[in-house]
Amino acid sequence: MIKEILIKIGHIILTGDIKLYRNNMGDDIDDENNDKIYKNHYLIVVLLFVNIILAVIIPYIILPLIIIEVSVLFIKYKLPDARKNKRKSMILKQLPFMLRQLATQLKAGIGLFDAMAMIADGNYGILSDEFKITLKQIQYGTNYIQALDELSKRVDIEIFTKIINQITRTLKNGGNLADILNTMANENSENMKIKYKQYSQKLNSVMLIYMFISVLIPTITFIMIIAASMIMGPIIPPELFILLYLVFFPLIVVLMVIFIKSMEPTI
Template identity: 35%
Template sequence: MGIISAFLEFLEKLGGKTLEVAEVPVRKIPERGVSIKERLEYLKQMREQIEEEKAKEEEKLIEETIEWREKVIEKTPLSERIAEGFLKYFRGPVESLSKSIKGLEIDLYRANITMSKEKYVALMLAVGIIVSLMSLAFAIIIYLPWDLAILLAFLGFILGFFYMRIYPKLVWRRRVEEVERALPYVLRHMASLLSAGVGIAEAMVSVAKADYGVISEEFQMIVQDMHKGASFEDALSRFEERMASDNVVKVTKQILRAIKFGGNLADILYKMADEFAFEYRIKLMDYVQKINGLSFVYMFMSVVMPTLLIVAILAGSLLAKRLVITISGLVVLMLFAFPMLSVIMIIMIKRAEPR
C-alpha cells in the first residue's frame, strides 16, 4: 500500500506540473487550413505581442533602476555627492591642495566626519565656487559695477572656502559642548548601574544604547573599538583624544585610576556628576548677567543704528541737494553691513553660552 500511495502521489505531482506548463501561452502559427493572408495576420499579432512584452520589460527595468538610484541618493548625502563629482574632474589640483592643508585629518576625526581628506578639500572648493557664483548673481541683480561684482565674487569664494575649512572645528566644539552638558546625567546613569552590581563595560553599553545625543554616539564608538580588539584603556584614550576636553580627561583619568588601584567607582562618578552640575549652574548665572548687556548692544546695532544712518543720509542729502551715498552703496550697507554686525553679535552671545 505504501508503494501504491507513493506512485499515486508522483502521478499527481506530474499532472500538476503538466497543467502549469500547459497554462504557459505558446505562440504557434496554424499550418493547415489557413490562408497566406491569415498567416500574415497571425505574424503581425505575434510581433505586436513580442514588442509589447519587450516594452513592459524595459519599463520594469527603468522603474527598478530609478528605485535603486533613489535609494542610493537617499543614503548618500548631498555634500558627499558634490565632493565626489568635483573630485572626479579635478583630482590632480585637489590632491595637490590637500597636501598643503595641515591638521585637516585631525579636525575631521574629532568632528566624526567620515569623509576622506581629499574629498573634503574638493567639497571646500565646490562650496567656494557656489558661494562665488551666488555673490556674482546678487551683484548683477543690484546693478553693481563689474569690478565690484568680480571683487564680491572673489570674496564669496574666499568666505565659502575658509568657512568649510573651519567647519570641522565648529562641529567638534559643538560636540564637546553637548558631551559636557550631558556628562552629569551620564555619570549618574553609570553610577546607578555600578551600584547595582553591573560592570563598567556593561554600563558603557547601556549609555551607548540610551538617548543622550552625542555622548551616546561616542560611547558607541568606544564599544566598537573594544569589539575590534582595543583594550579598555586604549578605547578611553581615543575618546579623550577626540574630545580634547578637560572634563572628559578628568572623567577618564578617574575611571582608569579606580579600575587600576581600586576604589568605589560609583561614589566617584556621583561626586563628579554633582561637581559638574554645580559648575554649570555657576556658569549659567554668569551668562545671564552677561547676556543683559549684550542684548542691549544687539538692539542698538540692529535697530537704532540703521535708523540713525537713514536719518543722517536724508539730512545730508537735503543740505547737499544730492544723495550723499549711492543707492547701491545704501543697499550694500542695509543688506550686508548691518546684518553682518547682527550675526557677529549673535555669534558672540552664542559663544558666551556656558557649556
C-alpha cells in the same frame, strides 16, 4: 614669474616676513600644507588688486565689498575650527547628563559594561556613538583600560579625559567607582550653576550692545540719510544704500549672534 611675485607680496602682507616665506615655501611646492599657503596667498593678492581696481572705477562699493570679502575669507579659514568646536560643544552639552546616568547606574548595582551599554543606547549624540565603538572593542577582546584610553583619545576633550582617567585608575587600584563618579557629577553641576549665573550677568550687557547695533544704528542712519537727502539732495548712491541695509547691517547682526552663542558656558 609674475605669479610668484604676487605670492611673495601676499606673504609679506600677511606676515611681514620674507625669510619665513622662503623657509616655508622653498623652490618646490610639493608639500600639501605649503600648497595651501601658496593658494591662500595668491587668492588674497588677487583680491587686493581687484579691490584697488574697483576702488578706482566704482569707489562707493569698495567698503561693502571689502567687508563681504573679509567675511567670506574668515568663514573659509575658520570653518574647520568651527566644525571641531561644534563637535566639542555637542559633547560638552551631553557630558553632565551622561556622567550623572553612569554614576546612577553604577550606584544601583549595574556593572560597568551594562552601564556603558545604556549610555550607548541613550540619546547622547556623539558620546553614544563613541561608547558603541568602545563596547565593540571590549566584546572583541580589548581590555577595559585600553578601550577606555582609546575612547578618551577619540573624544579628545580635557574634562572627558579626566573622567576616563578616574575610571581607569579606579579599575586598576580598586575603589567605589559609583561614589567617585557621583562626586564628579555633583561638582560639575555646581560649576555649571556658577557659570550660568556669570553668563546671565554678561548677557545683559551684551544684549544692550546687540540692540544698539541691530536696531538703533540702522534706524538712526536711515533717518540721517533721509533728512540730509531732503536738504542737500542724494548724498549716497542708491546701490550703496541697498548694500548697507541688505548686506552690511544684517552681517553685523549675524556676527553678534555668533558671538553671543560662543559665550554660552560649558563644563
